[in-house]
Amino acid sequence: MMVTLLKYVLVIVMSLILRVLYDSICCYFLTPRRIKKLMERQGITGPNPRLLTGNIIDISKMLSQSVSDDCSSIHHNIVPRLLPHYVAWPCRCGNDENTLLQHNPVTGKSWLQQQGTKGFIGRGLLMANGEAWHHQRHLAAPAFTRDRLKGYAKHMVECTRMMVDRLRKETEKEVEIGEELRRLTADIISRTEFGSSYAKGKELFNLLTVLQRLCAQATRHLCFPGSRFLPSKYNREIKSLKTEVERLLMEIIESRRDSIENGRSSSHGDDLLGLLLNQMDRNNNNNLNVQMIMDECKTFFFTGHETTSLLLTWTLMLLAHNPTWQDKVRHEVRRVCGQDGVPSVEQLSSLTSLFKVINESLRLYPPATLLPRMAFEDIKLGDIVIPKGLSIWIPVLAIHHSKELWGEDADEFNPERFTARSFESSRHFMPFAAGPRNCIGQSFAMMEAKIILAMLVSKFSFKISENYRHAPIVVLTIKPKYGVQLILKPLDP
Numbered sequence: 001m002m003v004t005l006l007k008y009v010l011v012i013v014m015s016l017i018l019r020v021l022y023d024s025i026c027c028y029f030l031t032p033r034r035i036k037k038l039m040e041r042q043g044i045t046g047p048n049p050r051l052l053t054g055n056i057i058d059i060s061k062m063l064s065q066s067v068s069d070d071c072s073s074i075h076h077n078i079v080p081r082l083l084p085h086y087v088a089w090p091c092r093c094g095n096d097e098n099t100l101l102q103h104n105p106v107t108g109k110s111w112l113q114q115q116g117t118k119g120f121i122g123r124g125l126l127m128a129n130g131e132a133w134h135h136q137r138h139l140a141a142p143a144f145t146r147d148r149l150k151g152y153a154k155h156m157v158e159c160t161r162m163m164v165d166r167l168r169k170e171t172e173k174e175v176e177i178g179e180e181l182r183r184l185t186a187d188i189i190s191r192t193e194f195g196s197s198y199a200k201g202k203e204l205f206n207l208l209t210v211l212q213r214l215c216a217q218a219t220r221h222l223c224f225p226g227s228r229f230l231p232s233k234y235n236r237e238i239k240s241l242k243t244e245v246e247r248l249l250m251e252i253i254e255s256r257r258d259s260i261e262n263g264r265s266s267s268h269g270d271d272l273l274g275l276l277l278n279q280m281d282r283n284n285n286n287n288l289n290v291q292m293i294m295d296e297c298k299t300f301f302f303t304g305h306e307t308t309s310l311l312l313t314w315t316l317m318l319l320a321h322n323p324t325w326q327d328k329v330r331h332e333v334r335r336v337c338g339q340d341g342v343p344s345v346e347q348l349s350s351l352t353s354l355f356k357v358i359n360e361s362l363r364l365y366p367p368a369t370l371l372p373r374m375a376f377e378d379i380k381l382g383d384i385v386i387p388k389g390l391s392i393w394i395p396v397l398a399i400h401h402s403k404e405l406w407g408e409d410a411d412e413f414n415p416e417r418f419t420a421r422s423f424e425s426s427r428h429f430m431p432f433a434a435g436p437r438n439c440i441g442q443s444f445a446m447m448e449a450k451i452i453l454a455m456l457v458s459k460f461s462f463k464i465s466e467n468y469r470h471a472p473i474v475v476l477t478i479k480p481k482y483g484v485q486l487i488l489k490p491l492d493p
């Protein structure tokens with residue numbers, strides 16, 4: 001009996017190992033080879049890939065060389081620095097990136113990408129595909145309606161006011177504004193997501209930040225099917241942080257449920273978490289389970305604060321470096337919102353110079369430099385067939401800096417270019433991606449950016465500190481390697 005059982009277990013283990021081996025061979029060898037041949041037949045060639053790692057090692061080498069020094073001055077010609085492989089291996093890609101982004105659901109996130117982020121955002125909206133994505137997007141959409149956004153504005157103003165008051169006490173001292181803004185946007189998303197459970201939300205987000213940093217190192221750890229189950233130090237660290245994050249989330253969810261059961265409250269609340277829990281109740285727990293809610297909360301934190309803080313950081317750097325535009329925006333904010341500089345939601349659309357500056361900042365320093373898309377079926381793009389299984393990285397940064405698309409001054413800071421933008425060039429402006437899978441938080445982010453910048457610009461004049469070193473790098477998003485040091489001078493009143 002025992003021997004039969006052992007044989008049985010052995011057969012299962014062996015078939016599992018064979019399955020993993022087969023999947024790994026397909027993933028790292030057979031599929032890339034097949035795709036390379038298909039692309040070569042269409043005249044699209046590239047450097048020879050290495051076994052298992054493809055061109056990743058060559059790209060890493062080029063990158064570590066190109067970012068090893070700081071930029072010689074504050075300039076925005078950053079494509080050779082951040083996408084050296086794109087410059088070294090120019091390809092015939094055409095101008096169909098936007099069209100590719102419209103191809104949903106036949107494109108989506110690849111298995112490798114999902115593996116890399118699973119530890120910290122699980123199966124949330126950002127990484128979902130197909131029907132699951134469609135369902136999650138539908139559930140999350142009510143959180144971003146115009147009326148909801150109006151409700152979030154008060155959190156944005158409140159949190160910014162606290163930061164402004166604190167900074168006004170540090171008269172003319174050097175401030176690393178990137179870190180200040182990271183904390184501010186994390187504060188804002190904690191309040192909009194978790195409202196009443198804000199303190200626990202903050203604790204949670206500190207853990208998520210560490211988890212995210214750890215997962216960003218995933219490219220240094222070769223992934224193969226089943227590799228996340230290996231008891232390596234890296235995997236163990238991720239697992240223990242993930243367990244702690246989910247324990248805290250569960251506590252918040254349970255306490256809301258208790259409030260309803262004890263009759264202390266009639267709904268789960270009107271913050272993001274409350275909205276998702278109310279949806280779950282309406283759906284009788286069928287379609288939206290607790291794990292999915294937890295994954296969604298983690299996704300919104302990840303997608304909702306770092307990108308916005310980077311947009312703000314680069315915009316302040318650009319305004320500090322271009323005092324004429326700084327004055328212009330300050331003048332506009334005071335004219336539209338009064339001396340206090342706190343905009344109402346209704347006033348935001350009148351801040352047109354500020355809007356142009358934000359767009360120009362998103363063009364020059366798009367937080368998401370590359371948009372990855374995997375073809376789940378053969379797709380025809382113009383005269384090129386994108387074969388099933390091909391993973392395409394849409395080089396947003398390179399498109400935003402293309403002289404062909406934006407003119408000879410493509411690497412210059414010129415917000416005026418957004419005054420009369422033609423339809424053709426707007427197709428190539430994609431800081432929030434495009435098509436059905438664009439950024440669901442785009443209006444949230446733009447509202448937040450306008451409120452924070454309007455309040456900062458009206459309360460301080462600022463210039464770049466001599467200690468600032470211009471050295472953009474990409475770690476998932478475009479970051480200033482040593483932060484952005486500004487000298488803030490409080491303005492009256």
Ligand code: HEM
Nearest residue numbers: 125126303304307308311367368431432433439440441445
């Ligand atoms: C300046 C700020 C922001 C930028 C530049 C930005 C950019 C993007 C981009 C490029 C994508 C597409 C990613 C891809 O498909 O690979 C995306 C997706 C997403 N963003 Fe944002 N984002 C910003 C702010 C926000 C905020 C504030 C939130 C939420 C509060 C948010 C939530 C999301 C979510 C959930 C997705 C996934 C959407 C889907 O796949 O259906 N983002 N964002």
